Amino acid sequence: MTMQLAQRHHMDAILSFAEDNARVGHLPGELIGRSWKRCIHEYGLDPCRPRNARIVTHQTLREHQDSVDEFLNVARAGVDQLYGMVAQLGYVLLLTDHRGVTVQYLGDKNSDRRLRQAGLYLGADWSEQYAGTCAVGTCIQEQKALTCHRVDHFDATHIELTCTSAPILDPFGKLLAVLDISALDSPHARHSQTFALNLTQLYARMIEDAYFLRRYRNQVIFRCDASREFVQVNGQYLFAIDDNGRIEASNTAGRALISDTPAAAESEGRPSLTQLFECQLRDIWSIPFDQEDQVRAFRHQSSGDTFFAALVQPRATLARRNRDEAPEVLENVPRLDALAADDPVMRRTLGLARRLRNRDVGLLILGETGTGKEVLARAVHDSSHRSKRAFVAVNCAAIPESLIESELFGYVSGAFTGARAKGMRGLIQQADGGTLFLDEIGDMPLQLQTRLLRVLAEGEILPIGAQSPVRINCRVIAATHQNLEELINKGAFRADLYYRLNGATLRLPPLRQRADRQHVIQSVLKNLIADGGLPDVRIRADAMSALLAHDWPGNIRQLVNALTFAEATCDGREITASDLPEECLSCHPLFVGGRDDVTSGSNPLLDALNEHHWNISRVARHFNVSRPTVYRWMNQQGISSPRFLGHSPD
Structure with a gap:
């Protein structure tokens, strides 16, 4: 098909679509379709009358450039870097202002005449009102990144172009500029531009964030990310904050996070970081002091997701805070400090344990099975003034119900048949002066709960068969993986015992x-x-x-x-x-799917064995492991060497 005929078909397709009778040619997607209708019904553009590229005068271009001068100084490095990645693929790069006028351009000088004719040039006006549906103009209207590929364009003279644009927003969400990469001669397949779209969006975000950091270089910036390793160099969320932790501005990702947090989104005036994350103001200012990498973990108020944050501080502010406002440093307690590094829930739990370790208030440790409840209880004991006395652990779920009373309270000589001649001190009495740890307290029988409550209330026990009680002085720490409040509602746990045990709750998160x-x-x-x-x-x-x-x-x-x-x-x-x-x-790339992958042919180990003709030494070098490791992998996945091979597998 000649170019003239292709353009004629394209014009017919647009007219047919505009009349809601799309029976010929290309059927556009929803976003492009909206743009086509705007071009005809709002701008009065005629697809049968293609328009020449409009290049503004030098004076007008200078005015557009001057209006975004500070931004261009920041964006230049990102523009140069992106162009260096796409130039050999035949792309040119355009950076336009919010009105669609190209204020920065990089392209192949050997194609200068064709590029200028197509409008892929400095000073070109790519507003949708003039150029019709195009990546830049439609990006401005829709405020979304998009690819306008070949016949997506409104103007028939552009149907050989492929153009990909992404918006760049200012710190308050207002359109600042559009980043675009375009090619004069593109492949017909739309999916060929998937990488171009992702790359353009990535660099648009990088430029946007660099401008944010430049604009708020004299303020403290709270920078956070889902990855601890990348937060310092590529933190996704940026917030400029004042001395009270209130957010003065944020980047696009930061604004989205605020809108997803009801407490922050619905706040009167400027939201605070303490409404966005589970933290106090001191937690924010102590970030540079708490960890060697100057990064700290926070939990999001709504989702509970973990974010890692660092502070970007002006030199004057940093010096002032180091001198005058260094945060309160909690006392080091090695046994407790060793239980965690930087986890928000553990930080709060261990902070509370640190403050209460020398108080005789009851502690209730909650957490899933295996989270280390006894380890925490022992660390609290070892860090307290009771550390030189006994720590007695009782698993309430492991002692047979017929023995639990004698085990806990002990008995005197001759208390029952089979009793020791000299009697036995119960576990509670053994903990006198120290700590009694009641693990899986939710499994304690109701009858024993009543007796334990009396012990806690009166500070004395009555061994089985004894005539008079024995005074005891021990701290009780209880733990369970169960929901005690639900057990109370079911009548399986005493409410008064719950409130006696629960002087403070220490929660352990699952690993x-x-x-x-x-x-x-x-x-x-x-x-x-x-x-x-x-x-x-x-x-x-x-x-x-x-x-x-x-x-x-x-x-x-x-x-x-x-x-x-x-x-x-x-x-x-x-x-x-x-x-x-x-x-x-189960989540490791080499083993995903286990033996099922072997039969499906998608197993990386089997692929490597076939590729190297079952030479185990070569496969070991392929994965950078030893030969015995390869044999073990084969055994784990049920892979046997084929017997028909005529050469040695080694």
């Missing part, structure tokens, strides 16, 4: 929700090595990725078992993904 999972993994391994007197062993990156991706339904208890297994079975002194228990590999 899968902890922001410091990597610290926990390394700490558990370190303790295993120390307790067993073992040589040092390290966790390789592939194994750490698999461990971090696992859901850990058994929490830290399951992690201990997994690392114990991995340490015992690893080759040398390095744990790789293949050394982990099979249940830990």
Whole structure:
């Protein structure tokens, strides 16, 4: 089909669509369709009368450039970098102001005449009102990133072009500029521009954020991201804040986060970071002091998701805060501090435990099975003034109901048949002066709950068969994975005992929700090595990725078992993904799908074996592991070497 005929078909398609009778030619998507209708019904453009590219005068261009001069100084580095990535693919780069006039342009000088004729040039006006449906003009109208590919364009002279644009917004959400990459001769397939769209959006965000940082360079900026590793260099959310933590401006991602947080979105006046995250003002200003990497974890008020934050501070502000406003530093308590690194829930839990460790108020520790409730209780005891006396742990779910009373309260000589001749001090009495830890308190029988309540209320116990009570002075810490309030409603737990035990609640998050999972993994391994007197062993990156991706339904208890297994079975002194228990590999790329992938042909190990003709040494080098590891992988996934091969698999 000649170009003239193609243009004629395109004009007919637009007219047919505008008349709601789209029976010929290209049927546009919803966004492009809206633009076509605007061109005809609002701007009065005629698809049968193509318009030449409009290049504004030098004086007009200068006026447009001057209006965004500070922005252009910031954007130039990003524009140059993006053009360097796409130039060899035949793209030119346009940066327009909010009215669609190209204020910065990079293109191939060898194609200068064709580019100017097509309007891919400095000073070109790509507003939708003049140029019709196009990436820049439609991006301005829709405030969305888009690709206008070939026959998406309204003007028939543009149907060989492909153009991709993304909006750049100012700190208050107002359109500031449009970033565009375009090509004169593009492939016919629309999906060929998917990467162009993603790349343009990425650089638009980078330029937008660089401008935000420049504009608020004299204010404190709270920068956060879902990744701790990237927050300092590429934090997705930016908030300029005042001394009271109130948000004065934010980038696009930050504004979206505010709108998703009712407490912040509905606040009168400027919202505060304390309405956006579960924190206090001191938590924000202490970010540079709390962790070596000057990053701190926060939990989002609405979703509960974890974000990692850093502060970008002007030099004068930083000096003043270091001198005059260094935050209160809590007393170091090594046994408690060792239980976590930087997790918001653990930080709050350990802060409360630190303050209450020397108080005789009852503590109730809540958390899923395996989260370390007894470890926390023991750390509270070891950090308290009772540390030189006994810590007695009682698993209320493990003692047979027929024995629990005698185990807890003890008995005197001759109290019942089979009793010891000298009687026995019960566990509560053994904890005198120290700490009594009642694990799985939700499983204690109601009758025993009544007696325990009396002990707590009166500070004395009556051993079985005794005539007079025995005074005791112990701190009680209880723990459970159950919902005690639901048990109270069902009549399975005494409300008065609940309130007696619950002087303060310490909550332990499940391992899968902890922001410091990597610290926990390394700490558990370190303790295993120390307790067993073992040589040092390290966790390789592939194994750490698999461990971090696992859901850990058994929490830290399951992690201990997994690392114990991995340490015992690893080759040398390095744990790789293949050394982990099979249940830990459900999210690891090499093992996703397990044996099912072997039969489907999508298994990476089987693919590598076939590629290297079942030469195990080459496959081991391919994955950078030892030959025994490859054999173990094959065994785990039920892969056997084919017998018909005429050469050695080694």
